[in-house]
Amino acid sequence: MGISTIITVLTLLSGVALFLYGMQLMGEGLKQVAGNKLELILYKLTSTPLKGFLLGTVVTALIQSSGATTVMVVGFVNSGLMKLSQAIGIIMGANIGTSITGWIICLSYIDGQQGLASLLSTATISAVVAILGIVFRMFMKKDIFHATGNIMLGFAILMVGMQTMSGAVSPLSQSPAFTSLLTSFTNPVMGILFGILITAVLQSVSAACGVLQALSVTGGITFASAFPMLMGVGIGAATPVLLSAIGTGTNGKRTALVYLLNDLFAMLLGSVLFYGTNLVFHYPFLDTVMNPFSIAALNSMYRFAAMLLLLPFVKGIERLTKVLIPNREDDEEDSDTLDLLEDRFLNYPDLALAQCQRAMDSMAENVVKNLARAMDLLDHFDERKFSKIQEKENRIDKYQDKLDTYLMQMLKRELSNAQSTEVSKFLHCIPDFERIGDYSYEMAKVARDQYEKKQS
Structure with a gap:
């Protein structure tokens, strides 16, 4: 491994680190601005699966983390505040809400030209937001302004992280070995496994999609490789949710399992419907080269379609989780x-x-x-x-x-x-x-x- 390769890997990892920190800072700031009322809203406005579905989408779009939303819901179900059927709708909505981050990331790929157009460049937007954020943090006294400053600084750091990642992988477009590696992901199984692996390591759907968007600037990501990777990303994101269920009661564990089952079923539906129909119609767009915008669009459309198809089967998913995680002895007699x-x-x-x-x-x-x-x-x-x-x-x-x-x-x-x-x-x-x-x-x-x- 040459020195240039080591520098490229370190630069890429530093970009991922900045991206993750910026996203966390944004999410925490948004929760502070909401005055910790997001949990109460989730609890009160989920009387039907459809309401939960819509609310899960909105809340996750705000806090930029389907995992964080699901962990909150695991706590609610574990404490008896929410029924498992209500939680399933929220988790399905969270799967859609997390795709919003991909569109925010697209802002980091806006390149202004000369004159007034340069004001729309990523560097300009990040600089203005960062300056405003530090002013709010340093010179405002109220907590809500501090939280707003955190949101702005988080956004700026996220943008810098994305630019760092893109800059690190851009030279790889000239590497035959790298191009060959990306081409191997056109195999659906390989693509899904890669998506699972990278998301399990990063523990964030948004971060995994961000890395995929960064890789797309090399021109080596086609629709055929992006689609299976995005399907795998959802399954890998279940890792932190499943970890959060350790030590919870039976219903808490069932709720965490719902997150994994939703994405497993979405992957099976996507694979069967897409690759099955491709055998008949031979889709011409499989070799289309993807860019950050098209990846964000594909991610949103896939998640929306999959969760919409699964929504009518909330009761069936609930019954399946009860079969997979049966009641323990004395659960009915003495719930925790x-x-x-x-x-x-x-x-x-x-x-x-x-x-x-x-x-x-x-x-x-x-x-x-x-x-x-x-x-x-x-x-x-x-x-x-x-x-x-x-x-x-x-x-x-x-x-x-x-x-x-x-x-x-x-x-x-x-x-x-x-x-x-x-x-x-x-x-x-x-x-x-x-x-x-x-x-x-x-x-x-x-x-x-x-x-x-x-x-x-």
């Missing part, structure tokens, strides 16, 4: 409602109180069932039932610890009189539930002693 108490809901007291109520209901159900088990042991002792009572008693103690801590955190927020009264009621009820649980366990121990000593 401790996950309901997430810190994100503390910003919305009514929502947090509703979650506390659900968690307390579950705690009460555990207490009632344990009491019934303990009384049954007095007449018919069973070691397995005794172990079950022990296990549930530990769980009841966890409920008390988690609820007490959560409610005390709520008291530190600005609450109305009605909300404060509700918190006080909860704080009085929880120790009573826990005490009944203790009595049940003591009763179970008495039953065990009677059984071992053969007393009645």
